[in-house]
Amino acid sequence: MVAFNKTLVAKQVWRVVQNPDSLMARILKARYFKHSDIMEAGLGSNPSFVWRSLLWGRALLSKGLCWRVGTGEKISAKLDPWIPGLSSFRCNNNTLLDGNLKVASFISPNGSWYDSIIRQIFSTPEAEAILDIPLNRRGCTDIRYWHGSSNGKYSVRDGYRLEANSFAPPPSQSSHSLLSWWKVIWQLQEEFEVFATVSWAIWSDLCKLLHAPKLLPVAIDVGWAFSLLGAFRMASESCKMLPMQEQISADSLWKRPNVGQVRLDLDAGWDEANNIFSVGAVIRDSQGLLLGAKAKLVRNRGSIKGAELEAIRFGMDYCVAQQFANVCIFSDSLQAVHAVSKPEEELGSVGALALEIHFMLHEHNFLLIHHMKRSANGVAHLLAHKALIWLSNLDWVSCGFPTWLLKAVEHDLSLTS
Template sequence: MPFISCGIYIRDHVSKSLFEFFVLFTWAIWKEICKVRHGPNPKQHVIKVQWVHSFLEEYRRAKRSCLPNPDRMQLSLESKWKKPPLRQLRLDVDADFNEQLGLYSVGAVIRDHLGNICVAASRGIRNPGTVVAAELVVVHFGLMLVLQGDFSNVWVFSDSLNVVQAINDFFESLAHDGLIILNISELLRSGRFKKFSSIRRSANSVAHSLANFALFHSSPMSWVEGSYPSWLMDVATLDLSL
């Protein structure tokens, strides 16, 4: 059974606390495997189990003792697209779906401080089960686009507040989409990214248009400078004129 399928099966058949332990312990094993490959001696399994228990308990105690921090939500009330700061980039991502056909798609665009498109991409995806899961897939899709293009100083935006909250507050949603959230969280800590924030749909028109385009084109598409289709340039230009 593939690991992702195994994770989904376990998620659906055990309690939230047990699944949290499973995800964190799996991550700990992966970290130790990396150590084996690169030299240092790995920890014994019993030590990893104790560490996972200690980590989860410490987190839960801290969570109970702290008031909610509004800064973690990073909800932008802006209804218009805004340029990133000088010499920085902006990644916008969005997912779309056709309920009747059962089709899901994702779109991502990276733009500079002048509003110019650096790279754009879209593709269809297999049915992830929920709209939130699709929005998580597109965040990962966009982050990988940044890494593949070797970009840095990137502000990340999604118009799904639920996804932004899930990623910024990792363990609250661990029992639902923990595996992909864990992967996204690791990427966001790579040093290439600024804040991960939520925006309104009206400020995310280019990424939404890319995702919508992918619903009707089965092949993955990507565009770099000089190859952008006219419809994409029209939407991006409209952002700058509002």
């Protein structure tokens, strides 16, 4: 109960963090933190019970808050949590850093990291984690986000999970034994099916006991359970032997853009074994003919959604460089499309990237960004996959396309009405 109450109070602190211009936030600021914010404020003199309670809840919130890097002007490189790739979100006792040094010192005017400087000052794991943080090249405000959720928003559920885990006792020997027992059960699939069926039969008997005057003997029901399981397996095998009739829905096929428009298909690839990411972009005209294809290896953006957003920005940069107009953008990542459509809802580390893409859509007169099924994105997927296999960047414009790429395009056109 104490942990739940603390998560509720932390929610109020979160609202002050996210809405600094609200009436409650302004009243608290005028009284307790005139020259800072609620996450940095002290207890003060003669504090009220409400303020003491908020600081109590703030202790929980501070465990999961991390800065999203925009311009970096508000973030202390040494003291603040801002590196999501590290467990503590902070650099570890770096004597080369001053407490007043801001993260902005490591960002170049064109909105990229100073790679060589970062590698000189930070340890290798810290430097790699920093360079993986996506930046908004146009600059945006530094904001705090909750690291424990996919969209960066704090919720009572996430807060309770974090607080409960903080006070959870170490697992006992019995719990380890129970876990091992369940692992064995799940590995024995056939025996577990029997166990589950018999258990269901016994449960069915219990229901009959409550709602029917007579109960069949358990032995009869166990036999009936085995016969039921056998019938189920026979039916399953029969279904496997039946020929599958392939049905292709219209929305699973690639579609030509309208006359006068070009279509940009995008995808990200991931080599999980080596933790390498790639992005691919394919541009085709209203006849379905290739105008350009490009792929490259990119840094790990912390998530598949981050990689898909990187692919969108990569493709848009490609279109701008080649001066393509009336471009329709397609991605098979629904999360990335939603993040670009509503960047204000994406508070996490990739939110800065989504915000930049959102402004690029309007700045360069791109048409709307659409979601498509993976089955309709075979060419971009293949392109990104080739970059992973060959560990190299790929680039073709107008002509000289390889045979394997042309065959993939022809396959799309053969299925298009």
